Amino acid sequence: MARVLKPPTPLELGEWERTIFLAGSIDMGQAVRWQDVFENAFAGDDVTLLNPRRDEWDASWRQSIEDPDFRQQVEWELNGLEKSTVVAMYFAPESKAPVTLLELGLAARLGKLVVACPTGFWRKGNVEVVCARYNVALLGSLDEMIATVRRRLRL
Secondary structure, X not given: OOEEEOOOOOXXXXXXXXXXXXXXXXXXXXXXXXXXXXXXHOOOOOOEEEOOOOOOOOOOOOOOOOOHHHHXXXXXXHHHHHHOOEEEEXXXXXXXXXXXXXXXXXXXOOOOEEEEOOOOOOOHXXXXXXXXXXXXXXXXXXXXXXXXXXXXXXX
């Protein structure tokens, strides 16, 4: 059965634990809840999902290193990117996803990134070029990404 960790839960992971970091469109809670689809797809698997979509997000937090809650969130996400076995990154077509674009740059060279960027995402060309340059799997749908992550983890 899958385990789902969300901030601020500490990322206490076993050395051999298979983990998937769910990077992608959130847009301050306005983007489609694609993480729920991903969680349902892996519900019966022996895997840990690191979902940064915080249940108790407070939009009043200052976007500043000086805000301890905001800083904890960003550090949780950076740790998740680094500690995960696979990074599953989804660019929802109707979103802007500026943080996800930043995460794409951070994760492109890690060798564990799988990206889904459907037609309609406003910066799809940038995503295509980065993925091509760093040999990152680039897919057109969430379903294709789920299938690719399953193969990578041999689930």
